[in-house]
Amino acid sequence: MKYHNEIEIAKQQLAQTKKNLAKLAKGNRKKLDEVFHPEHERIFKKLDCLACANCCKTTSPIFRDVDIKRISKRLRLSEKEFVSANLRLDEDGDYVLKSSPCLFLDDDNTCRIYEDRPLACREYPHTDRKNMYQIMDLTILNSMVCPAVSLIVQKINAASEK
Numbered sequence: 001m002k003y004h005n006e007i008e009i010a011k012q013q014l015a016q017t018k019k020n021l022a023k024l025a026k027g028n029r030k031k032l033d034e035v036f037h038p039e040h041e042r043i044f045k046k047l048d049c050l051a052c053a054n055c056c057k058t059t060s061p062i063f064r065d066v067d068i069k070r071i072s073k074r075l076r077l078s079e080k081e082f083v084s085a086n087l088r089l090d091e092d093g094d095y096v097l098k099s100s101p102c103l104f105l106d107d108d109n110t111c112r113i114y115e116d117r118p119l120a121c122r123e124y125p126h127t128d129r130k131n132m133y134q135i136m137d138l139t140i141l142n143s144m145v146c147p148a149v150s151l152i153v154q155k156i157n158a159a160s161e162k
Contacts, residue, residue: 006147007054009154017140017153020160025133032132035159039152040127047148053109054145060097061120063087068095074116125149 010017024032063071072082086103087095097103104112111117125146126135143149 006150006154007144010143010150013154013157014140014144016157016160017143020157021136021140021153023160024156025136029131029133032136033130035156036127036132036152039155040148043148043151047151049148050109052147053105054147055121055124056105056109056111057101059145060100060102061118061124063095063097063118063120067118067120070116071113071118074113127152 021032024035068079068082068087072079075082077085083095086098088098090096102111104117106112111121123129125142125148126138127142127149129135132139139149139153143153
């Protein structure tokens with residue numbers, strides 16, 4: 001699967017995606033979950049995240065206090081040391097990485113702290129969560145980062161044209 005191509009398609013279809021997802025979110029909100037969840041399952045059966053890792057290379061998860069505590073303990077650092085060396089507060093007041101790619105990403109696209117990774121990483125790309133209507137803006141952004149999300153919204157866009 002050519003992952004880079006999926007990101008380019010997502011960028012090209014951005015206006016259409018915004019329109020289609022807004023339309024779906026205005027209607028039956030449960031319908032969004034019914035559309036996203038089966039596609040999520042289908043795509044992730046054949047997509048290998050380790051072949052891409054674009055999320056880890058280009059974005060930062062939010063680090064909650066419990067994430068900071070768990071990761072600091074694993075690294076044998078104080079929470080203050082870990083935050084000071086690696087995190088910053090974003091415009092929403094959330095802790096995120098100071099830079100990309102993620103400092104825990106290995107050359108083979110695996111995560112050095114996989115068992116202790118932040119909740120945001122565990123749940124990414126969020127396309128299997130309930131109440132998808134609540135995260136449509138995030139889903140649109142993720143479609144331009146994650147090939148799986150791009151494939152899901154491409155399917156939704158194609159179905160909207162029928």
